[in-house]
Amino acid sequence: MSLSLISFLVHAYVAWRLIPALAEFAGWQIGVAVLVITSAICLQLGLNRWRNRRREPSRGGDVTMVAAFVSMGFLSSLLVLTLLRDIALAGLWIGSQLNLSIPVSTFAVWSALTVPAAALLMTLWGLINARRTARVVAVDVPIKDLPASLHGFTIAQISDIHVGPTIKGDYLQSIVGAVNRLDADMVAVTGDLVDGSVAQLRSHVAPLAGLTSRHGTYFVTGNHEYYSGVTAWVAELRRLGVNVLLNEHVVLRHNDGALVIAGVTDHSGHHFDESHRSDPAASIASAPDHVVRILLAHQPRSAAAALQAGFHLQLSGHTHGGQFWPWNFFVRLQQPFTAGLHRLQTLWVYTSRGTGYWGPPKRFGAPSEITHLRLVAATP
Numbered sequence: 001m002s003l004s005l006i007s008f009l010v011h012a013y014v015a016w017r018l019i020p021a022l023a024e025f026a027g028w029q030i031g032v033a034v035l036v037i038t039s040a041i042c043l044q045l046g047l048n049r050w051r052n053r054r055r056e057p058s059r060g061g062d063v064t065m066v067a068a069f070v071s072m073g074f075l076s077s078l079l080v081l082t083l084l085r086d087i088a089l090a091g092l093w094i095g096s097q098l099n100l101s102i103p104v105s106t107f108a109v110w111s112a113l114t115v116p117a118a119a120l121l122m123t124l125w126g127l128i129n130a131r132r133t134a135r136v137v138a139v140d141v142p143i144k145d146l147p148a149s150l151h152g153f154t155i156a157q158i159s160d161i162h163v164g165p166t167i168k169g170d171y172l173q174s175i176v177g178a179v180n181r182l183d184a185d186m187v188a189v190t191g192d193l194v195d196g197s198v199a200q201l202r203s204h205v206a207p208l209a210g211l212t213s214r215h216g217t218y219f220v221t222g223n224h225e226y227y228s229g230v231t232a233w234v235a236e237l238r239r240l241g242v243n244v245l246l247n248e249h250v251v252l253r254h255n256d257g258a259l260v261i262a263g264v265t266d267h268s269g270h271h272f273d274e275s276h277r278s279d280p281a282a283s284i285a286s287a288p289d290h291v292v293r294i295l296l297a298h299q300p301r302s303a304a305a306a307l308q309a310g311f312h313l314q315l316s317g318h319t320h321g322g323q324f325w326p327w328n329f330f331v332r333l334q335q336p337f338t339a340g341l342h343r344l345q346t347l348w349v350y351t352s353r354g355t356g357y358w359g360p361p362k363r364f365g366a367p368s369e370i371t372h373l374r375l376v377a378a379t380p
Contacts, residue, residue: 073360149257159317164195191222321353
């Protein structure tokens with residue numbers, strides 16, 4: 001089934017369930033019809049633009065894609081709320097059949113007014129949240145037997161920025177500025193930086209070269225790098241001065257101590273290139289013993305292998321924290337952690353909600369973040 005047909009069917013279902021119920025409110029009925037039709041048109045134009053993106057000049061393409069992605073976010077909320085309305089109506093109808101005094105028709109009318117209004121408000125609020133520069137989230141990570149020389153070591157983590165159709169260089173530049181103000185000891189970029197080729201996005205990713213920290217910037221691939229030409233992106237990021245870790249590690253000398261920073265390719269990397277099979281154990285081969293070991297791994301589900309390999313902390317992203325309601329409740333079907341700091345036996349795992357967004361410019365119930373992690377000694 002084509003995406004165009006799916007879009008048509010979903011819009012048709014929403015229109016069928018909401019518009020007839022508003023017969024008593026002609027103005028609202030027209031307004032909802034205009035919203036649904038506009039959403040359908042914007043999505044179709046976006047699909048056409050996406051199919052022809054390699055043949056057509058880019059002029060006007062960004063505006064079209066922004067409109068399409070905003071419509072996608074609106075339709076998602078509109079569909080979910082319409083389904084919930086139908087479930088509620090079904091429950092009320094059953095109650096009415098049991099001779100309960102339930103105003104089914106009144107609920108049908110007012111819920112048909114509420115659903116599109118709520119979907120529109122969620123979309124507008126989510127757009128504001130998505131387009132602002134991510135806020136800094138401070139996190140202390142307690143490490144057992146942490147050497148005094150490493151107490152207070154800081155990492156600025158950014159993840160899942162998705163530079164591409166709706167996120168450009170100015171957005172990334174704002175993130176870089178916020179990270180630099182943290183004056184962190186190192187910067188970790190845990191994948192899904194881009195959605196597009198080097199040729200398309202080179203200038204928009206260039207601000208990444210401006211990241212500053214005591215020990216430099218370290219990057220690991222996410223699944224979207226593989227969709228976008230991973231080999232070319234690895235070369236481009238290295239040209240920008242970013243340290244790309246492909247199942248390998250570096251030893252950082254900090255004050256009078258040392259710690260290992262390792263990075264693995266994305267959990268799905270082997271589906272694109274067998275040499276990119278993610279391997280936490282290989283990433284730490286020949287690393288010094290009895291030092292703090294930190295793993296950068298795009299997907300939280302690398303945690304089991306990281307635990308077995310002997311890491312103390314894993315930094316991940318990928319989930320976006322669900323990005324917007326209600327999808328935050330479904331992340332756990334595919335990943336062990338949705339967001340925040342969690343413990344897996346002796347391993348700490350921090351999962352970023354992401355610093356940008358993918359697809360719809362919408363953040364509702366899962367705000368973006370720049371994470372400022374600090375290593376501290378664990379209390380007995």
